[in-house]
Amino acid sequence: MFLRDVLEGLGKQQKTLPCKYLYDEIGSRLFERICELDDYYLTRTEAAIFSDNMVDMARQIGPGAAIVEPGAGNCEKVQPLLEQLDSPRGYYPIDISPEILLAARARIIAQLPDLEVQASVGDFTRPEVWRELDDLAAGKTVLFFPGSTIGNFDPCQAGELLQFFATRLRSGDAILIGTDLVKDSVVLERAYCDSEHVTAAFNKNILARINGELDADFDLSLFAHRAFYHPLRQRVEMHLVSLKEHCVRIAGRQVRFAEGETIHTENSHKYSVTGFNRLLDEAGFAPIRHWSDLQQRYAIHYAQVA
Numbered sequence: 001m002f003l004r005d006v007l008e009g010l011g012k013q014q015k016t017l018p019c020k021y022l023y024d025e026i027g028s029r030l031f032e033r034i035c036e037l038d039d040y041y042l043t044r045t046e047a048a049i050f051s052d053n054m055v056d057m058a059r060q061i062g063p064g065a066a067i068v069e070p071g072a073g074n075c076e077k078v079q080p081l082l083e084q085l086d087s088p089r090g091y092y093p094i095d096i097s098p099e100i101l102l103a104a105r106a107r108i109i110a111q112l113p114d115l116e117v118q119a120s121v122g123d124f125t126r127p128e129v130w131r132e133l134d135d136l137a138a139g140k141t142v143l144f145f146p147g148s149t150i151g152n153f154d155p156c157q158a159g160e161l162l163q164f165f166a167t168r169l170r171s172g173d174a175i176l177i178g179t180d181l182v183k184d185s186v187v188l189e190r191a192y193c194d195s196e197h198v199t200a201a202f203n204k205n206i207l208a209r210i211n212g213e214l215d216a217d218f219d220l221s222l223f224a225h226r227a228f229y230h231p232l233r234q235r236v237e238m239h240l241v242s243l244k245e246h247c248v249r250i251a252g253r254q255v256r257f258a259e260g261e262t263i264h265t266e267n268s269h270k271y272s273v274t275g276f277n278r279l280l281d282e283a284g285f286a287p288i289r290h291w292s293d294l295q296q297r298y299a300i301h302y303a304q305v306a
């Protein structure tokens with residue numbers, strides 16, 4: 001799967017790599033460091049919205065809910081919500097990166113010993129991983145999807161993913177989902193091209209991962225990190241730029257890079273509240289309300305399956 005995706009992506013005219021592969025153990029740790037950076041306003045802003053509105057959010061969700069978190073990472077954001085909720089039925093995190101997920105699961109169990117916690121390792125875009133959750137006892141289920149992870153999908157794929165989520169839920173179930181809002185490009189570009197170069201290390205780590213797991217010989221010093229805001233597409237694009245013409249061997253095959261050619265590694269789409277509500281609505285979630293910060297940098301939406 002990994003090899004197939006890598007060869008397919010690097011065989012395209014605009015070379016690409018799926019961003020889910022940025023998150024091996026090292027990538028997940030680097031992402032945690034990104035979240036702590038001054039330049040990366042997203043995590044700080046989202047955390048403030050949660051802490052200012054947690055009581056309200058818990059009231060909106062109501063008693064006895066099961067919380068499912070696709071792309072849970074270190075599961076840190078959900079903890080205050082689980083503590084605030086009235087008698088949650090259980091917590092079900094899903095992540096593609098097993099090391100970080102299983103460590104987080106142990107921490108949650110230690111901190112909330114009365115809560116049922118079942119962690120699933122897998123790709124949340126695939127039906128297989130959701131089958132393990134088919135037996136959730138009857139009652140309300142709420143998907144918790146913070147971190148603007150939905151922004152990594154282009155709007156068409158994001159709509160399909162939301163629809164895929166909606167079909168796994170029942171009428172009255174809901175989603176609590178974070179989105180980064182359209183804003184000044186200087187603020188956006190600083191967040192993805194930080195002065196401490198942690199995002200550069202995160203981006204380049206995908207090449208180190210390919211070297212380690214797929215018998216490849218990428219020379220990381222021949223690639224530079226580039227992130228820029230594309231105003232028409234309303235997204236920050238992350239690329240790795242080849243600094244000179246050269247060839248890379250991956251599992252016995254040669255991939256040629258021209259000088260200046262890029263590998264497109266990640267998109268981070270930005271939304272308006274109205275635009276995202278439309279996407280939710282088209283996917284089968286009725287938007288109920290949203291919470292935002294004073295500067296309107298970020299929004300957390302609550303939407304319910306009709």
Ligand SMILES: C[S@@+](CC[C@H](N)C(=O)[O-])C[C@H]1O[C@@H](n2cnc3c(N)ncnc32)[C@H](O)[C@@H]1O
Binds near residue numbers: 097
């Ligand atoms: C942007 S981070 C957000 C992490 C966490 N939810 C937060 O808000 O801090 C994305 C997380 O989703 C996971 N992830 C990305 N794509 C995934 C996929 N297709 N299936 C499962 N997990 C995925 C990554 O491993 C990572 O932990």
